[in-house]
Amino acid sequence: MTEKRSDRLTLVVWLVLVGWVTSTVADDVSSGGAVPDVVSSTVNDAHWTSLLPPVVAVVLAVVFRETLLALFAAVWTGMLVMSASDHDWAGRLGESLIASVDVLIGQLVPADGDTVHVQIILFTMFLGSVISLMSASGGTQALVDRLTPVTRSRRGGQMTVFLSGLVVFFDDYANSLLLGSTMRPVTDRLRISREKLAFLVDTTAAPVAGLALVSTWVGFEVGLIGDSFSRLAESHPDVVTYSGDAYGTFLATLPYRFYPWFALVFVLLIAWTGRDFGPMRAAELRALRDGREGKGAAKPQAMDVGERAIDCDEMGRDGTMWNAIVPLVVLLMGIVIGFWVTGR
Numbered sequence: 001m002t003e004k005r006s007d008r009l010t011l012v013v014w015l016v017l018v019g020w021v022t023s024t025v026a027d028d029v030s031s032g033g034a035v036p037d038v039v040s041s042t043v044n045d046a047h048w049t050s051l052l053p054p055v056v057a058v059v060l061a062v063v064f065r066e067t068l069l070a071l072f073a074a075v076w077t078g079m080l081v082m083s084a085s086d087h088d089w090a091g092r093l094g095e096s097l098i099a100s101v102d103v104l105i106g107q108l109v110p111a112d113g114d115t116v117h118v119q120i121i122l123f124t125m126f127l128g129s130v131i132s133l134m135s136a137s138g139g140t141q142a143l144v145d146r147l148t149p150v151t152r153s154r155r156g157g158q159m160t161v162f163l164s165g166l167v168v169f170f171d172d173y174a175n176s177l178l179l180g181s182t183m184r185p186v187t188d189r190l191r192i193s194r195e196k197l198a199f200l201v202d203t204t205a206a207p208v209a210g211l212a213l214v215s216t217w218v219g220f221e222v223g224l225i226g227d228s229f230s231r232l233a234e235s236h237p238d239v240v241t242y243s244g245d246a247y248g249t250f251l252a253t254l255p256y257r258f259y260p261w262f263a264l265v266f267v268l269l270i271a272w273t274g275r276d277f278g279p280m281r282a283a284e285l286r287a288l289r290d291g292r293e294g295k296g297a298a299k300p301q302a303m304d305v306g307e308r309a310i311d312c313d314e315m316g317r318d319g320t321m322w323n324a325i326v327p328l329v330v331l332l333m334g335i336v337i338g339f340w341v342t343g344r
Contacts, residue, residue, distance in 0.1 A: 138319020158271035165204030175205035207260035
């Protein structure tokens with residue numbers, strides 16, 4: 001507990017230092033005039049301080065292992081940088097902090113109240129509820145028992161994870177949550193490291209959702225493409241005469257989506273050959289030698305923040321496969337019906 005408090009105190013001190021440094025270098029950014037809307041800044045206002053938010057997020061996440069705090073600190077740092085041209089910096093740190101808080105409230109609160117953002121949060125929460133229901137009712141354990149004859153080898157286990165990821169194509173969040181929790185007992189039994197499972201699941205989830213003909217991510221992309229066509233037609237009526245089909249444009253981009261295609265091929269090769277490199281090889285050797293409880297094994301971060309993560313050793317064991325199949329079928333039907341009703 002003392003170590004955690006020390007880490008968080010260090011985090012606060014670090015944030016204050018970042019604010020002071022940003023307020024100091026912002027003198028070079030500010031041109032002396034106020035900008036009415038800091039969010040609408042043009043590329044001409046760019047400065048090296050625009051790199052601070054991602055650097056803050058990565059550094060804090062690695063050093064303190066507090067993802068949420070790191071992300072919030074990165075957002076706050078971004079707002080601090082954005083507010084650089086919105087006041088005269090007479091008070092240095094004091095005014096920069098006040099301005100950044102004003103911008104943060106002005107941007108973060110509306111973002112949290114955005115309908116799409118709320119839908120994503122609720123969708124993720126409901127997915128977690130479905131997973132907990134499957135686990136507590138014994139459905140997950142029954143599903144694992146049924147998969148055992150098919151996944152007797154490490155190659156079989158990794159290929160099962162990969163192929164299952166292709167099936168859950170409708171949403172990358174659902175893919176990660178469902179497969180991560182369902183396949184974890186299988187990979188633990190086969191002494192496949194948690195790091196390898198995370199790689200297989202994550203590297204399959206986003207690419208397959210981006211290449212699927214119908215998915216939540218594709219719906220979002222098509223909406224953005226359609227909005228872009230509309231804005232171009234409004235801003236350049238004499239130049240832009242093309243009224244494109246948003247979904248047709250999306251389909252036309254599929255052959256050129258090199259990352260998703262290469263990522264899926266790479267995951268397939270890794271799962272089939274069992275070849276690993278660098279830190280992943282070290283994690284796999286550790287899992288083979290010591291199992292999932294070995295020194296250095298990956299631990300779910302949810303355990304550190306007091307949230308009860310689903311543990312395969314605490315799953316219900318008196319259920320049947322239907323305890324897992326029925327919730328999944330209801331979930332899939334709900335998503336398909338939602339696509340049909342809302343069109344997105």
